[in-house]
Amino acid sequence: MDQLSEDKTCFHCGNSCDTVEIKFDDKSFCCNGCKTVFEIFSESNLTAYYEMQNSPGAIPKINEGKFDFLKDAQILEKLLEFNDDAIQIATLYIPHIHCSSCIWILENLNKLSPEITSSQVNFNKKTVRITYQSQTTTLKDVVLLLSRIGYEPYISLDDHSDGKTHINRSIIYKLGVAGFAFGNVMFLSFPEYFEVNEFWLDQYKPIFRWMMFAFSLPVVFYAGRDYFISAYKGLRAGLLNIDVPIAIGILVLFLRSTIEIIFDLGQGFFDSLTGLVFFLLLGKFFQQKTYSFLSFERDYKSYFPIAVTKIVSETEEIPIQIYDIKKGDRLLIRNEELIPVDGILIKGKAAIDYSFVTGESETISKFSGDKLFAGGKQTSGSIEMEALKEVKQSYLTQLWSHDIFNKNKEDAFVNLTNTISKRFTISILSIAVISTIFWLFYDASKAMNVFTAVLIIACPCALALAAPFTFGNILRIFGKHKFYLKNASVIEQLAAINTIIFDKTGTITSNKKSTATYDGIPLTSDEERLLKNTLRGSNHPLSRTLYDILKVNDIVTLDSFEEHIGKGVQASLKQNAIKVGSANFVGQQELQKSLKTSVHISSNDIYKGKYTFYNSYRTGLSKLFNNLKQYYDLVILSGDNEGEQENLKKLLPTKTKLLFNQKPEDKLEYIKYHQTEGAKVLMLGDGLNDSGALAQSEVGIALSENINIFSPACDGIMDASVFHKLEQFLITSKRAIKIIKWSFLLSLLYNCVGLYFAITGQLVPVVAAILMPLSSISIVVFTTIASNWAGRKLA
Incomplete structure (x- = not known):
């Protein structure tokens, strides 16, 4: 059996x-x-x-009627973050999520129900994001499935993304129980503190001691149980987490105290025990409040440097930041641009790729009057839409950080905190055991105090807090300066970079200041209008430059539009067709190869001519490259010809590698080859042609110049206006690493001093419990002040 x-x-x-x-x-x-x-x-x-x-x-608690409200269309509209003809997505809060088994089963829901295409758990928030086929199942069916397997979701229509601090109430209850018990145990301990011997000695001493024991029970088995649970799960998984020494300390104090009162050996350490748990919880409570506050303070999402084009009138279009979008605004979404907010399609033929949202790359056709959802990407020319709501900024960044697009670059990157702290617990346990053995032979009365004090005073909470607080604050500071990183690990990888690769067009050149001249057969008015509207749908830097240069023409809806990455664009309207791009793309063989950047045009398969561009390089480019050359290998990979080679040689420091006529796949292979030779690559590109290279590099940064390119391949997005601050961003990343190392050093010094007093028997456990949260708070204060100081250098 x-x-x-x-x-x-x-x-x-x-x-x-x-x-x-x-x-x-x-x-x-x-x-x-x-x-x-x-x-x-x-x-x-x-x-x-x-x-x-x-x-x-x-x-499992199953009450099918309980979820009948999920049939209501208005309620579904509020609960669903994506709702199309075939797919719906909902994020549900599951209170019962508590271990790796929960994660495993919830991320395998598709095996229980084929209609569920994917499910993704956020363990910290206890949520699961479920994508399912709405034609064959409903949200109610999904919720009932979760309930049947013991994971009933808590469903609320409240929006908790308002930036308010939400504290876990259970910690408040436990803190209350521990505080109440601590106060009473201290009161009951007074007669023994003052050595009252008269009536106390024979009549009340046993009663008071057993009362102290009774008060300690809810403290150990309720208020302190999280430490035991965490330690137990860690040990089962073969890990020595930071709660192991704390749990051992609490258990040892409780057992030692219980044995003392049972055999009348003394009053035990119930005052220290209850005080220890109380101060541990108090420290955790303030850490939680502080962390929640700083998490809101460092909400860098609101600085997200992506713009969208707002249509003011038939002849005026202006770029605005996406968080400035208001309900009712008319927006222009170009080819390959992300739809930033839910809206209604007004004009144009939409072919929407919702892979950002659903993970499925199949495009969905939409027509005038259809609803469009935030996160979709237009893939067939430009469209016009009306915003139905303001941007929910966190939703866009959530899509960007979606695990579907995680390249897991950090898998090969050793995290600084893990490197330093992974042996911490085993070292502390060794010190505690050795110290206890010594005191058992030297002065057995102090042995248990020493053992417990060592375990408590050496809690590595400060180590655990240093990195998230430092990196979180740096992310916020970078965001204020229009440099947005996907996550904190990118900062560590930026600090390790030794090679920087730049694209040329649209990266080191400015689209706004470039000029162009036309050489060829004059275009008719119909051809000029078709050319202008074709360029209007493209986000390529040269397309944007030429679009701005050409005179205003009527805005029309194209019959067809197609963009060929790295080659050009083509479109048609009624009986006319146009191609814009390289000479080969438009069907023209250049008799004499031009050394200038050119865009060729053909109309109805008849070659018309070309626009020749005169590049304007970004302000501060030469100074930036000269400063970077001292510490990094610099490379320019350009898809253009060598026409600008001499100009670049004059602008840039010697030995800067210049490679031209590079196709997107050539850039990717170049980076891959040099990585095998030890290069740690930072790639800066425009996010369109360079997606492969951005994904291959250790850190890929897309430069944004009033365009809405939202590439999953990039690790960061930099506003073009702060391009000259690249060196300062890299320096600040290195300073962040130094701040964390200094935090570790401070923590080490604190632990050494604390361990000295603990090992020598001069520190009682309750004092150690008070000092431990103070050390964590000191680390938080230090990292916050130091990272703010480092950020001031960016101004």
Whole structure:
């Protein structure tokens, strides 16, 4: 018989089966619900769920009528973040998420229900983002499935993304219990503190001691249970997490104190025990409040440097930041641009790629009057839409950071905190054991105090806080300066860069200041109008430059539009067709190769001529390159010809590598080859032709110049106006690493001093518990002040 059956504990949830025991497959279950979940998992070959942790499930609570409100269209509209003809997406809060088993089963929901195409867990927020086929299932069906397997979601229509601080209430309850018990235990300990011997000695001493024991029970088994749970799960997974020494310290204090009062050896350490848990929770509470506050303060999302074109009138279009979009605004979405907000299609033929949202790259055709959802990417020319709401900024950044597009560059990058702190716990445990053994022989009365004080004073919370607070603040500062990074790990990788590669057109050249001259057969008015509207739909830097140069023409809806990356664009209107791009693309063989950047034009397959561009380089380019050359290898990879080679040689420092006529795949292979030779590459490009190179590099930065290119390939987006600050951004990244190292040094010094007093028996556990959160707060203050100081250098 299965061991769990003998113990009469539920194989699914771990509850006792003494009252009701249901047998199935030689296993015991406490109710039919748990048995049903096991059957579901067995039929779907998901029984590995039980191998990760014994009895990881919860008793399923099924009340189908409870979720009838999910049939209401208005409620669904508020709950769904994406709702198309075939696919719906909802993010649900699951309170029961607590371990790796939960993550595993929730991310394998597609095996339980084929209609669910993907599910993604955010463990910290206890949410699961579910994508499902709306034609064959409903949100209610999904919620009922979750309920049947013991993960009933908590559904609320409240929007908690308002920047307010939300504190976990359970910590407040536990803090209250620990504080109440601590106060009473201290009061009951006074007679022993002052050595009152008269009436106390014989009559009340045992009563007071057992009362202290009683007060300690809820402190250890309720208020302090999170430390035991965390330590237990870590040990089961083969990890020594930071809660292991704390849990051991609490347990040792409790057992030692209990033994002392049972055998009348003394009053024990119940005052230290309850005080320890109280101050630990108090420190955690303030850390949580502080972290939540700083998380809101460093909400760099509002600085996201992406612009969208607002149509003011038939002849006026202006770029605006996406967070300035208001309901009712008319927006122009060009080819390859992201739809920043839900809206209604007004004009144009939309072919929307919702892979940012759903992970499926199939394009969906939309027509005038259809609803468009934020996160979709227009792939067939320009369209006009009316905004239905303001931008929910966090939604766009959530899409950008979606795991579907994570390149897992950090997998090969060793995290600084992990490098320093992974051996911390085992070192502290060794010191505690060795110190205790010494005191057992030298002065046994101090041994337990020493053991507990060492475990508490050396808590590595400060190590755990240094990196997130420093990087979080640096991200906020970068955001204020219009440099937005995908996540904190990019800062560490920026600090390790030794090679910087630049694209030329649109990266080191400015689209706004460039000029062009036309050489060829004059264009008719119809051809000029078609050319202007064709360029209007493209986001290529040369297209944007030429669009701005050409005179105003009527805005028309094209019959067709197609952009060929790295080659050109073509479009048609009624009986006329036009091609704009390279000479080969428009069907022209150049008799004499031009050394200037040119865009060729053909109309109805008849070659018309070319526009020759005169590049204007970004302000401060020469100074920037001269400064960077001292520390980095610099390379320019350009898809253009060598026409600007001499100008660049005059502008840039010697030994800067200049490579021309590079196709997108050539850039990618160049980076890949040099990475095998030890290069740590930072790539700066325009986000269109360079997506492969941006993805291959350690850090890929897309330069934004009033365009809405939202590439999953890039790790950061830099506003073109701060291009000259690139060196300062790199220096600040290195300073951030130094700040963290200084934080580790301060923490080390604190631990050495604290350990000295603990090992020598001069530090009682309750004082250690007070000092521990103070050390964490000091690290938070130091990293915040230091990172703000480093950020001031960017001004």
